[in-house]
Amino acid sequence: MFDILMYLFENLVYDQSDIQTDHDELTDELIRAGFHHDEIYKALTWLEKLSELQKTSNNPYLTGLSGVPSTRIYTYKEQLKLDIQSRGFLVFLERINVLDSSTREMVIDRVMEIDSQEFCVIDLKWVVLMVLFNVPGKESAYEQMEELLFEMPDGLLH
Template identity: 35%
Template sequence: MIDILVYLFETYGYADACPAEPEQLARKLSAAGFEQGEISEAIEWLSGLRGMASEPTASFDPNSRSIRIFTDEEQGRLDIECRGFLSFLEGNGTLDARQRELILERAMALPESEVSLSKFKVIVLMVLWQQQASMDTLILDELLTEETDEEDGDWTEVLSVH
């Protein structure tokens, strides 16, 4: 599924350019050679992202000095590298509290029991892509060039910065 998300980012520079209709997107992904099971998972995941991004939420004070406490389930699925990377992005102003929560929700929606840092970075990328958030070039480079775990596949060789 992560490969499909990377493919969508690479193929559709902007989230608005990506087909919104699940059937149309499924046809395009199938034509690109992805398997039906992965396509279904990716479309479901994207639908969840679109749904969460469009829901009204409680306002977060951007100047708050509060600290996000991770649940036991979040700590079990997101290792210290993922949580540290999220804190880094929020601390340097790349993410606000709402985006952080969207990222956490979408990470928890993955079928894997543990989310590697490379997969987590793709989730961050997709949330920011969906929201059409502007990203610093160095942050974008960090999201795109991290070495992948062997079990994640090697998608970094095909990525380019837009």
């Protein structure tokens, strides 16, 4: 399913295609690309839920305390999915104002819906990018995240 999400994001977003393509057309395109129907359904459902989360009236993560620092306590299942490096990266993104508490929770929600057993920080970066792309008013945060995703380290790697 995550491969499909990546394929859609890279091909529809970066190619500037119409993101509002109808499900039948999208399904046909994904089948032609070699993806299985059940995985396509899961990916499209994942994207629909992401779209629903960004709507103010449906967003369970909006609170009246925005801007107030808080500590996020992860459930056992979240800790299994998001290792210490991933959780640390989320804290880092909040500290540099790429994520706020609402978008952080949207990211965690979407991560928990990915059915992959192996999930790493690079995957998390893509999920963050997808979430920020779908939240109005987060264009600057999206650009920052895009730079973080594609930046190449300077100097020698050990």
